[in-house]
Amino acid sequence: MNEQVVLVTGGAGYIGSHACVELLQSGYRVIVVDNLSNSKIESLSRVKQITGKTLQFYQADIRDKKALAEIFAKEPIATVMHFAGLKAVGESCEQPLNYYHNNVYGTLVLTEVMAEANVKQLVFSSSATVYGEPSCVQYVEDFPLGAVNPYGRSKAMIEDILRDLSVADKHIQTKSPWKIALLRYFNPIGAHESGMIGEDPNGIPNNLMPYVSQVAIGKLEQLAVFGDDYPTRDGTGIRDYIHVVDLVKGHIKAIDALESEKFSLGGCKAYNLGAGRGCSVLEIISAFERVTGRKVNYRVAPRRAGDLAEFFANPELALKELNWKVEKNLDDMVADTWNWQSKNPQGYV
């Protein structure tokens, strides 16, 4: 068992809460810092119920340097998993300053406090959004970056900051160099198989899977399929959907890699976390209907501005260097989404 202490920023959120389960089940001690701006404390009670283990929770904003420094002074933190951030693309176009302040400035404060506490192992939640519009639909880590909205640019800026930090550190040949994994998620969906934790979006969901499941349960009337005239196999958009439990397992593998010989001199490296295959919107709907036996009422609507026809991950680097690949398939993702949705029709109330 591993007694190492991991600080999870944003640990009460969708992906962070699943990471807490995986960390606790792998024997890590977990400390969560979350300001609960987009989550409920109930998610952490559920994490404790699933694992039968406890964790330490601090309700704090990562931009509050004093609060963070106090936590680092009190707790023997070895690694930080940094999920805290705002993530809605449309909202980021309306409130860019809020997104840059929360995501970029928040990460600056976090890394300053980490440096002062000499905690220099970091796993960061990046996104496939940083790629922008490459010419090839299967994204490789060394594609040029070109995010097209403030949310994506906030992630790209953070990646740049973390790379600069790592390079500067190597220059001064420190004994404990920065070791940083930038994990570029594709489209996380699904929920823990217990159905006790899952995605609980505020208001009307922006993303496909929570929208589909809320239509199936009768909370929403009809799904709009954004475009059926893309140059794809059935005309609808294709994405690389990844089960959230597979995704968080990739984070544990990233810690293992940061502690291995490969990172002995430090470094900052990006890894795609995706399945390496895409599913269309119509394929998601039909899998949902088949697996759950529920009808998904939908209509075809115009394309959504800013959407690409198709992209998915090339996950070979994560397989080679993190020894990670997805284990769950689309039916698992649908079944677990539905299990969570039907057991918690109103989310965490």
Ligand code: NAD
């Ligand atoms: P989420 O909103 O469910 O979780 C984020 C958590 O961070 C929330 O609990 C929120 O309260 C907290 N938080 C936000 N700002 C904070 C701050 N300043 N201080 C402290 N806590 C703060 O989102 P998620 O889907 O779990 O995403 C987690 C991370 O993964 C985010 O950084 C997101 O950008 C990234 N990501 C998500 C997806 C996705 O599709 N869900 C895809 C790629 C990357």
Ligand code: WQD
């Ligand atoms: C998937 C497909 C839509 C809703 C977003 C962010 C990205 C990342 C993941 C954080 C597309 C179609 C959707 C609907 C639909 N998040 N769709 N009707 O756009 O690939 O990625 O979430 O980093 O940054 O942009 O995901 O789930 O919104 O859309 O037809 O009501 O479903 O057009 O083809 P997307 P999504």
